[in-house]
Amino acid sequence: MKRKLSILVAMFSFIAISYAQLPNGSYAKNFNLKDINGDTHTLYEHTNAGKPVALDFFAVWCGPCWSYHNTHAFKTAYETWGPPGTDEMMLFAIEGNNATIANINGNGGNTKGDWVTGTPYPILPTSSPNSSQVVNDYKISSFPTVYMVCPNRKVYNIGQANANTIKSRADQLCPEGQQYDNNVQLFNFEAPKGLLCGTLAPRFLMQNLGENVLTSAKIIISIDGNVVQEKNWTGNLAKYDAETVLVTGINIENLSFGEHQLSVKFEEANGSAEALPENEATIQFKIAEHPTDVTVRINADTYYSEVSWSIKENGTTFIAAEEEKLPTKNYTKNICLDRKCYTFTIRDSYGDGMTYDGTGMAYLIVAGDTLVEIKGNEYTYSKSVSFCIDENTSIEKSYFFENNISIYPNPATDNINIEFIAPESGKMQIDVYDLTGKVVHKEMVDANDKEIHKVTIDNKIKPGIYFVKLQLGNYMSTQKLIIQ
Template structure:
């Protein structure tokens, strides 16, 4: 799903929905990959986080046996090349792992080339583990599909040692290796290291001058994280200080809620979260201790109805903002070659 906002003092929200073969959207790049333990078609159990703890970069191919593009990519040998060159017994190094998930709940017979409109025998010549998502005992059930928001096939993810996930797509062997090197940090060696991972609140637009921030911290150190200090700043001025306590293993995350901030004036603002003193000692890596989130407050309403034909060459028009709510690079743009009553449309 993709949503954009165009606003004029009071927000005018227009949602555009894009549909695929499934209704959910993929996991966003840089978010945390859910852990799983799955049994492969040979009866061996594999746990994702165990491989990440070894510093492996893990490529996961979510495909369906009836899917022609999935078959074309599977038989291209790209992932076989990743496994043979960089897998557990890789000829170049052993820094990666590859897994295949039949993500449309089809049976082993279908995977082996019989029924389900299958494209062929997917197991033939495949050196890496393959998992079924049909019902137990023959499969693992569909939970991993929903946890990974599989919206289309094939979906190919790369998961980094710090548990972050990226949709790498149908790359060649060398491209997969380069992608992992570019996006995945090596295993952290710092002992006490708290990271400001993400900030889910504030959102982009508010119609009131109050804010209840929440953000996610991550333990980037090898020692369990049990505490840290938190400083909250609004437009560079400290408005709150607090502390967090808990118990996070390496790369574990926790959501932290902050007391409500009130009296925020109209206009653009920046919320800053700063973390320090993990486990009561000096943070060994201060480069990941802060995160900023920009937002706007617009408390003055505009009378409705609002009329705007977008015929002016100035876009957005005066008093409007075009906001990419999901921050994925897709936003409103004006076309000068089409329009209802005159040239100009969005």
């Protein structure tokens, strides 16, 4: 039987960029970039040599970046502990906003000055022939961002540190430590996230920290302390190399709704006991009480990697589902939601929507019906849609009902009048929601088929943007209301 739903939809746009910064201790991805002189630099060449690497992500137009540059912290650290000095660490500046080499040299109107003169360490642009992939990999959400990458490829945010602090942070964060023949580390527990139903497929990054080349590993997956799967991995990983591992086929249909804990640990490495068996990663996940199938479908433009989305449970900080960066231009993801209110947000990190090679589209599909269509030219940085799911009614609109509703005055400062022609007899539920999905006013009205009804709400609601949902049997409509 097809699940029937009632949907409250509200759309609003805003300019904001909200991306999580790379967590401390994350795995640092490699880069291979040319500096402004055309020389190529590879991150792992330095970390494989046992050297910590400091990275200053800046933008030529950024005032705080210019101030930090002129403290000469990187210059002093480079000349003291870099190649001209003791040669025990490396430092790079990375212009992360696609500035031209001319801009970096201080030419043009969109730069704070000459970043090159007096700078002994390499400056790596993200403009051609390089790319901004390094900015995405390191999740740069603001400038300046200063990272320390250790030889074991763990990365840490050290802030706008002076030269001595750069060195002391390298010593603190990147100790040599005890070495083991067989040792495996787990990073970036990517799944599951949000609400789940049916099956789950955890994904994580497995890194070889042992002196020996890693060719096999035994992985134990548990839920709430009970082993649900043993996975035998085989491959070839040199020291500090890493590989993404996907575990499939974990059935969760018989789990009770609510929160559960998923754990992953390595029991063996190269046929021997794992050197540090306490190395275990855990993550919380939720089972939906009343699962509803939802599909997010996005047909992006050429720059699909700039696009991300999330679905957040209203009134909470809980992210029901998200994708931090689209992996492909034509993207589809099936997720599971409960009978609650949510906000779907699509974002573009560059701020031009999805418009480069035609207008992209984003769709939210609930129980097989297209609920939302967002055009790529309808927003710049982001657009959000609020919606609620319950079990009672179909999302199919009655245009008779929709076209015979009037809310006035709108904007309102005093009483609010709602007039409608009822499509059938019954109880009309009127709910007023704020942008978080919270109900701020509700009442029930007896309605008669094809008659005109008028409801007056004594306005005691604080100023803001609201949505009035009217529902009668299988008929539903949502109208925007502004209170001043």
